Amino acid sequence: MFYREAGQFKTTYAADSALFPILQDKIGIVLILFVAFILVPLTASDFAIDSILTPILVFSLAAIGLNLLTGYTGLLSLGTGGFMGVGAYACYKLATFFPGINIVVLIICSGFFAAAAGILFGLPSLRIKGFYLSVATLASQFFLSWCFIRIPWLYNYNVSASIEVPTRTLFGVPVTGPTATPATRYIVVLAIVSIMTWLASNLIRGRIGRTWMAVRDMDIAAELIGIKLYQTKLLAFAVSSFYCGVAGAMLVFLWLGNAESESFNINQSFLILFMVIIGGLGSLLGSFLGAALIWGLPIVLRTVPGFFNLSIKAATVEHITFMTLGALIILFLIAEPNGLARLWQIGKQKLRVWPFPY
Amino acid sequence: ASAETFIPLFTYRTGPFANSGTPIANGMHDYFSMLNARDGGIGGSKVAVEECETGYKNEKGVECYESVKGKHPAIITPYSTGITLALIPKAAVDHIPILSMAYGLSASAVGKDFPWIFNPPATYWDGLSIIFRYIGGKEGGLDKLKGKTIGYIFFDGGYGREPLPLLHQFAKDYGFNVKEYPVPPAQMQNQSSIWLSVRRDRPAYMIMWGWGAMNPTAVQEAAKTGYPMDHFIGIWWSGSEDDARPAGPAGKGYLSLNFNAVGANFPALQDIKKYVIDKGNSQTPKGQLGENFYNRGVLNAAVIAEGIRNAQKLTGKKDITGDEMRRGMESLKITAARWKEIGLGGFAAPMAVSCSDHNGHHSAYVQQWDGTKWVKVSDWIAPMKDKVEPLLDAAAADYVKKNQPWPKRTEACDKSS
Amino acid sequence: MRAPSGPEIAVGDVLLSVENVSLSFGGVKAVTDVSFDIRKGEIRAIIGPNGAGKTSMLNVINGFYHPQQGRITFKGKARGHMRPYDAAYGGIARTFQNVALFRGMTALDNVMTGRSLKMRRGFLWQLLRHGPALAEEVEHRHRVEEIIDFLKIQDIRRVPVGRLPYGLQKRVELGRALAMEPELLLLDEPMAGMNIEEKEDMSRFILDVNDYYGTTIALIEHDMGVVMDLSDRVVVLDHGIKIADGTPDDVKKDQAVIDAYLGVAH
Amino acid sequence: MHLLYQIFIDPFVQMGTAPDLFVQTLWEGLVTGVLYSLIALGFVLIFKASGVFNFAQGIMVVFAALALVGFYEHGVPAYLALGLTIVLMLILAFAVERLILRPLVNQAEIILFMATFGLTYFLIGFGELIFGGDPKVMISGALGLPSGSYQIKTLGGFVQMQKIDIAAAIIASLMVASLGIFFQKTRIGRALRAVADSHRAALSVGISLEQIWVIVWFAAGIVALATGIMWGARSNVSFALEIIALKALPVLILGGFTSIPGAIVGGIIIGLGEKIGEFYWGPLFGSGIEDWLAYVIALVFLLFRPQGLFGERIIERI
């Protein structure tokens, strides 16, 4: 009853294809942005910002990147971690070469390097499909991981073989490095993620998004109606890797402050993939929900025993967290295989017809 | 608040490295529990221990850090080089000391650049130089290595790569060749081609910087290839019972460095048994007390306890802040007599840390696997400080340069107690 | 809808000719030495028993299969080896025997994909979705809405096609093909699985497309009523071989066709 | 020029001058390959029979091996422990079918893949909870598996073969042969392949998915146990073993997801390629190329045969 599009007529096609055609949604998004940009930095604890919100945003961006490739274009990739790594190391090198340039610019630029890597490793997709394609991306994953440790130039020959983040400022406020407060870093991340999400939503609502989805749903038919498969697939690889690269750069520069080759290993790739699947393939909102669930749930589970003042051993808590997380993933899938985003839609649908069941 | 000192322990009892993480965690935990049970804490201040499970993952480690940093921890023990590296810049900002006992960033030994990080008793470079001293002793002089090949098998990550500069310098100094055998993380249990290469290259000695499942596999593969085990030496992280045991009798002769004693015959350990384990207040399984990594955990906890005592002495307060703990650590001095006093006589080499030297470059010894247990086969060997220190200074300078603007040390130094 | 490129061909002239085409898969001969032509403006039916090679013939025409032998001439130009999208750019559109819609997309988006090859705005504009990109999008949306109105599928615009009943899916598919503004439209069993009423509707659409837009149509269909009523000329294939070619009435009386295909008179 | 020499000439010279090492490399490659095949076999079984890409195969290996050693450590005689572990794997198969697969019937591959990831998490937590995280020594002696090695002096040197490796090769071949026959020749085998093709259609002809799934997961469980014993005997049994399971991916992809002989041939190609590549060409890149070599080998093969060596032809019709 409250959530109705009835009565909201669109008079132009432009308005009809707007991002949030329904008034209630518009109000919702403004509220969310207000809370995220203003309220959270003012009120949330450092722990909440730095261990929950920032990582969720960073992973959401990576998940969006992967979702563009896997969810929208139907190309399964297990190389996300590697592409994130390319972004991170590229950003590190750029920061070394151009200490004067604004770090946010560099973070964005590093995406281009990831995109180039994405195109390179996406080439086999022209011939190989499905799970078979995943091996190409796996090859990239392992090869890139190997490069991150074997090419000392990438980490400026540090003996620790890791990259550390120098302190850089934006309008005089430090945004990277140890002196940057979690809230500042969070706001920068949030801004980048918001803008890039908006851009991604533009892409997928237009011609490019449609060709991607066409390729995903039935590539043969897509080709027969005049879509060039190789262009489409490579573009998807490029854009996807760009997003992952930026996410990787943010992971190091705006969150962890330090990284080594292991930060971008195969497990990272799987993690992002699971966020995408749990969130919902082919849904931007799902990328956020998935990241929130997969990253946030273990943290919540870990704090649960504390609430009840149960003194369970740290290891046992961890084991039970693992078991619960596993069980919850399965439960979620059974409840709604198409991901949290679909669950959300069904919820909206129910709201629309409320108080009637259908 | 009531007198209480908060000590978070970053541990990993899960994940692929749980085998090494668990006994260390047990040792640390039990020692503090023992102090609480026996003495009512340290200097009248009860120790509040809280474990945070990292699973040996950096992100989790940072998360643990964020979750404890608001609770005024006296000191943090990350127990992972990766996590230590991630925390080094943060520690200075939050004024929380970090103890990375013989791991982490070697350069953090330089107190003027890293006031908040402590890594006694020795750095990896010290460890490598000790190994060479030992080899030199066996060969009758390091110049005997001339023209020979030394193999270096290592975990292909920051940890395993760190000794490389010194190793190559040694190679230059003593005229031997180095063969590197990196083991990628995913290949830890799949080393057959590496050991084939060893068979081809016939190194006179094999030195290992391994961790987790890499160690037992290496020992087994070495035995399989017929490599002379008493020419195969691991760093102190490659010397747990679990590393050598799976090879069975064939693993006999395998050597490794150590800086804590093995065995349970120390009054403090017996107190742990009496006050903690026998009371059922411990997770330690039977037989683990006295094992190498368990004792390492005890040593770690003992050093912290001494640091706290020192800080209490300096400030005259029971409850100490991170700042005070840093001062306590920076003037830490545990003589052989003091070790004995706290029930750990001969457990470790005398240890001193100073404001400028956060490490101390202490001695270690070589132990050998006799098929069932570790046996000490050398004296305490001091590292080649002259070779290590310039490297350390250079590394610290390099770190500072690369991380500009790195804050200058502002913390004052106490006099050594 | 005008031809996108190439020489103008007058109504009644040969638009596409298939000469001695043979196609086989391993041992299976799908098409053997078949020749026929399609004239501009006509409705040309291809019929034949199941497995006769009709679909394969369409696949050859729009470049999805590459025949081992033979020549295809489209708009007076002989074609070499080409990819399916070349055919699409050349003005050949089609629908598929087993509905090949993009199942995860809405009906509207499906039809919009048909316009992809006409849209020009580059990546950066798409990213911003303002100015020229939006203008282009709206312009094409207008064309698509016309098609949607034409096919009377306004009310299912927003429904993911996977959830539509079969008949509507077929209609959306036709819409997608029409959105390409083709010169030659290949329809592979557009009326399979429909009842009479829906077949009548679909017939109407086909005739209208043919009449109003002058689109040439090649049609595969098993419903003889439809074929006889709609088509100008009919080719009959059997086991990959052409067994008859002519007006519906001629074909209907052809004994070979009755034996191979029609069975008892319908 | 020198580089070209190092790449194209030197390795072959080495093979010629030290033939014993070459033979030894081949043997190591073969054995590793066979062990990879064993892991891959577990994947293939489940994939073939249900179209599920079972991410949990790696953890099942660890779980089975830990259970075996765990039982033994609690005083159960070795063979009884083996029996108990097999029963445990059967229980696991039932549980997986009942709790995961049945509610998710007819879902997309990727969803089931994800579900097996949930299973992985669960088993990691569960396994560590009951067996603990510390590594265990495989009880190969108590199980009557041979230890020690044969040293054959030939070719101006020696070739050393571990007895356990020989046993592994034999066991793996037997398993593959029997499973291959099972799949191609029996009623159940045919049904398995039908299920892989389409859950929906299989249901409609009355194939009991429940039964099929329990059978394959049980079979995969046994394969996991065998894998766990063999790999465990090579180093030890710990959760790190799970990482090795990733190596099954290139094997699978090379051999084709649905082919049992493919798993074996793929495994051997990967094993040999990896060991030879690492041993002869690895030093050029500072060694350790094993990490990605397997994937690159698989990729190169795929570029020529997109469905893998033995994979079913990809049906492209419209």
Next chain:
Amino acid sequence: MSAAEQTSTATAPATAERILSVNNIEVIYDRVILVLKGVSLDVPRGGIIALLGANGAGKTTTLKAISNLLHAERGDVTKGSIVFDGAEVHDLSPNELVRRGCIQVMEGRQCFGHLTIEENLLTGAFTRRDGGAAIRAHLDKVYAYFPKLAERRNSMAGYTSGGEQQMCAIGRALMSRPKMILLDEPSMGLAPQIVEEIFEIVKDLNGKEGVSFLLAEQNTYMALKVASHGYILENGRVVMDGAARALAENEDVKEFYLGIAEGRRKSFRDAKHYRRRKRWLA
């Protein structure tokens, strides 16, 4: 409205023994999409019943509800009951249902593309326990019904033409020795000759082997020719039912389902432009 009521009361097959009866079922997909709104029908033992209706009317859904394949599509029967061969079947698995003799041939062929034709047929015998010899004998019988299949027995089903796949699907169902086959759009996409053939076979099976059929069809003409009784489904409701003959005579049915107006078949060329159709309901 009135037409529906008249025919249904007049000719309900009340007397014959029922092999299947569906009572007032309601089906919901995805927990929110209501598709069947109370459908009832009966199939007498040994009968052929046609289920007619436009696209999306719910024919397939009805059949799936009976064979319990709905679960796999996230659909649920929320009301009503289905009784097959004297037993309520709601809780049975599809496998058990096949064992009891009720099998569905799904719309759109659904052969196992990677299995050969022969293997496809053999999977149909999965639930049988009467030994290899009997199965082989039965296989030959199926080949006798469908000689085309015998020719292509070793081809992968994925590569055979539409007609061959349809035959394969029916043949596969036969292999389970069903008492009743739920046949969904068997004529779709088939050449007229084959359609005739298939309906001949349906009649044959019904006559010689006593198999009952529930036939969902768009090809009303053929369906009413073989069936004894028909139901017309619209928008998830049965709007009319009656003896096949009676239905074929009904004026509305003639116009909308048979394309006959004023006593003769209309040409498709003369189809009026998008007329609003008259509906029994709505």
